[in-house]
Amino acid sequence: MIAFILRRLASAVPTLFIVVTISFFLMRFAPGGPFNLERPLPPATMENLMRTYHLDQPLWRQYMTYLGNAVTGDFGPSYIYHDNNVAQLIGKGLPYSMELGFYALLLAVIGGVIAGTVAALKQNSLIDFAVMSVSTIGVTVPNFVVGPVLTLIFAIMLSWLPAGGWGDGSFRFLILPIIALALPQLAVFARLTRGSMIEALNTDHIRTAKAYGLPVRSVVITHAMRGALLPVVSYLAPCAAALLTGSAVVETIFTIPGVGRYFVLGAINRDYTLVMGTVILVAIFVIVFNLVVDILYGLLDPRVRHD
Amino acid sequence: MTDILQVPAASPETKGRSLFQLALIRFRRNRAAMAGCIMLLLIAIFSFVGPFFSPHSYDQVFPSYVTIGPSLEPRPDASTLQEAMEGVATRARVTLTEFAVEGETFTATVTSEQPIDPRSTRYFDRANEFENTSVVVTEDDGRTMKVQGLVDREYFPFGTDSNGRDLLVRVMLGGQISLAVGLLASLVSLGIGVVYGATSGYIGGRVDNVMMRLVEILYSLPFVFLVVVLVVFFGRSFILIFLVIGAVEWLDMARIVRGQTLALKRREFVGAAQALGLTDWQIIRRHIIPNTIGPVIVFVTVVVPKVILLESFLSFLGLGVQAPLTSWGALISEGANNIQSAPWLLIFPAIFFVVTLFSLNFVGDGLRDALDPKDR
Numbered sequence: 269m270i271a272f273i274l275r276r277l278a279s280a281v282p283t284l285f286i287v288v289t290i291s292f293f294l295m296r297f298a299p300g301g302p303f304n305l306e307r308p309l310p311p312a313t314m315e316n317l318m319r320t321y322h323l324d325q326p327l328w329r330q331y332m333t334y335l336g337n338a339v340t341g342d343f344g345p346s347y348i349y350h351d352n353n354v355a356q357l358i359g360k361g362l363p364y365s366m367e368l369g370f371y372a373l374l375l376a377v378i379g380g381v382i383a384g385t386v387a388a389l390k391q392n393s394l395i396d397f398a399v400m401s402v403s404t405i406g407v408t409v410p411n412f413v414v415g416p417v418l419t420l421i422f423a424i425m426l427s428w429l430p431a432g433g434w435g436d437g438s439f440r441f442l443i444l445p446i447i448a449l450a451l452p453q454l455a456v457f458a459r460l461t462r463g464s465m466i467e468a469l470n471t472d473h474i475r476t477a478k479a480y481g482l483p484v485r486s487v488v489i490t491h492a493m494r495g496a497l498l499p500v501v502s503y504l505a506p507c508a509a510a511l512l513t514g515s516a517v518v519e520t521i522f523t524i525p526g527v528g529r530y531f532v533l534g535a536i537n538r539d540y541t542l543v544m545g546t547v548i549l550v551a552i553f554v555i556v557f558n559l560v561v562d563i564l565y566g567l568l569d570p571r572v573r574h575d
Numbered sequence: 576m577t578d579i580l581q582v583p584a585a586s587p588e589t590k591g592r593s594l595f596q597l598a599l600i601r602f603r604r605n606r607a608a609m610a611g612c613i614m615l616l617l618i619a620i621f622s623f624v625g626p627f628f629s630p631h632s633y634d635q636v637f638p639s640y641v642t643i644g645p646s647l648e649p650r651p652d653a654s655t656l657q658e659a660m661e662g663v664a665t666r667a668r669v670t671l672t673e674f675a676v677e678g679e680t681f682t683a684t685v686t687s688e689q690p691i692d693p694r695s696t697r698y699f700d701r702a703n704e705f706e707n708t709s710v711v712v713t714e715d716d717g718r719t720m721k722v723q724g725l726v727d728r729e730y731f732p733f734g735t736d737s738n739g740r741d742l743l744v745r746v747m748l749g750g751q752i753s754l755a756v757g758l759l760a761s762l763v764s765l766g767i768g769v770v771y772g773a774t775s776g777y778i779g780g781r782v783d784n785v786m787m788r789l790v791e792i793l794y795s796l797p798f799v800f801l802v803v804v805l806v807v808f809f810g811r812s813f814i815l816i817f818l819v820i821g822a823v824e825w826l827d828m829a830r831i832v833r834g835q836t837l838a839l840k841r842r843e844f845v846g847a848a849q850a851l852g853l854t855d856w857q858i859i860r861r862h863i864i865p866n867t868i869g870p871v872i873v874f875v876t877v878v879v880p881k882v883i884l885l886e887s888f889l890s891f892l893g894l895g896v897q898a899p900l901t902s903w904g905a906l907i908s909e910g911a912n913n914i915q916s917a918p919w920l921l922i923f924p925a926i927f928f929v930v931t932l933f934s935l936n937f938v939g940d941g942l943r944d945a946l947d948p949k950d951r
Binding site: 283286291294295404407408409410412413415416417419420424431516517520521531532535536538543 | 792884908910918921
């Protein structure tokens with residue numbers, strides 16, 4: 269198992285390297301720079317700025333420097349947010365994004381699995397129909413529509429909840445963003461669970477378990493669930509990575525100071541280092557969660573072997 | 576074996592149905608899919624034909640009607656007109672004694688202590704609301720004057736945005752752009768994916784390994800991020816947006832087509848083509864690609880809504896087509912920003928957007944069921 273984990277981590281290095289290289293050169297070959305403002309800076313100032321940030325050096329040297337620094341965890345200064353370097357910015361924003369993402373993930377997984385299981389058990393009933401309709405809505409309607417509509421209903425028309433911001437961090441501020449973040453994922457989990465649960469309930473070993481007269485609950489939870497959760501678990505990795513690294517849309521709608529917005533802001537302002545930092549962050553999350561899910565897979569399904 | 580023996584010989588009278596006809600029949604029976612088709616058709620007509628029937632253009636600004644709510648009544652309403660007319664009278668230094676609007680024409684009686692210059696009708700024309708004012712009667716040695724003219728009344732059934740543009744026309748334009756980007760980007764991804772997948776699968780061996788490894792690497796890139804970077808750094812033209820979206824959405828398509836190709840290339844007709852001395856590219860083009868079309872069509876119906884979503888997502892972040900052009904995503908974003916003061920700016924584009932996505936989903940499900948009955 270440990271050898272497997274080590275091997276996977278080793279194979280992540282080239283992936284990260286490629287991601288970093290592609291993003292780095294893609295940005296540099298594009299026109300414009302971080303200091304090209306609407307009113308051009310005086311040439312002398314520009315030169316000084318370029319020298320300070322080593323932007324006057326040849327591209328390959330900048331690249332080598334960046335790689336060297338990034339390995340030691342130094343992602344360089346932000347060109348736009350002068351008071352902070354990229355690591356600090358991400359360090360500040362990530363807790364907000366992760367807290368929000370964690371609750372959203374929890375809601376999506378638990379809600380989705382329960383709804384999907386119930387729908388599968390009562391296949392073609394009214395409950396099934398309702399779950400499927402709601403999940404169709406969740407899959408189809410993007411969160412940049414759900415978010416503003418939720419704000420309109422619960423914050424403006426009913427004034428039950430705050431419309432945005434982090435406030436003092438109390439849960440009231442989190443409810444709407446969590447729902448907006450979780451709904452699409454919840455819908456996917458519900459669909460996946462329903463599909464695989466229906467399949468699992470029709471297998472021979474479940475029929476046998478039922479024939480032995482085991483209570484429905486134990487049949488469903490201990491026997492059917494185990495097999496049915498496999499597709500759910502494999503979807504967990506991309507979902508967790510996406511939710512925990514913050515969503516640019518939800519953070520913009522609800523004005524949350526997370527890392528999701530940094531990428532878009534960085535890209536718009538040509539803040540090279542900030543964009544690179546967020547790209548690396550997301551890539552690391554994706555790789556780590558893929559690994560975690562592969563390990564979980566092995567625990568759930570004894571047919572999968574990691575050797 | 577016994578199954579085969581029991582199949583009755585087809586009676587000569589029944590006409591054979593092709594697979595395509597069967598698929599069509601199955602699709603027609605699916606009510607949700609048919610409703611989706613009709614809704615899509617209506618929305619396409621609304622978006623592409625609608626602007627010809629509207630007197631307003633999408634970038635026409637109405638300074639006197641900024642952020643007004645949706646209403647079927649013509650604007651301005653009677654009381655606003657009254658106020659406007661009083662303003663005009665003050666500016667022309669006359670007193671308004673009588674004012675009435677009937678349909679598209681208005682009549683007003685104004686008095687003054689001195690004789691009124693007939694040229695003062697130009698004060699009326701100068702207001703946005705009134706046009707073609709002319710003097711009808713002059714009384715009291717010119718101290719009282721009756722004027723008549725046209726009222727410029729506009730209909731804004733969806734209201735106007737914060738720049739005073741007709742939201743109805745903007746929703747139509749947004750529909751045009753969203754639908755066009757959806758279709759074109761899907762075609763781009765279809766083209767790249769099919770050629771790439773078919774080539775990789777057909778040639779196989781080391782080439783296949785390398786090509787598929789490349790797809791896997793591209794998969795691991797954070798895609799939305801890549802799109803954002805591309806759009807930000809290379810400008811925001813309409814063509815670029817659908818090229819970029821198409822260029823990142825082809826990976827699944829390539830995988831599906833490759834899988835199909837792997838199954839197809841062992842079939843006899845491909846062997847026959849090889850024996851006839853066709854080149855690899857000819858075989859891929861004439862024999863492999865046409866046979867992968869079923870799953871590809873089904874997958875395109877999944878890609879179109881995905882692409883529309885991606886485009887709207889970009890527009891929502893302010894990275895889509897640039898003003899005065901617009902798309903549903905941009906309109907929804909504008910609505911979200913004005914949600915407190917002008918909720919209709921969010922509601923109308925969102926309704927059209929959501930209905931389109933739903934219809935596409937239903938049509939996609941219907942096509943999947945119709946073309947692939949095993950999959951049900």
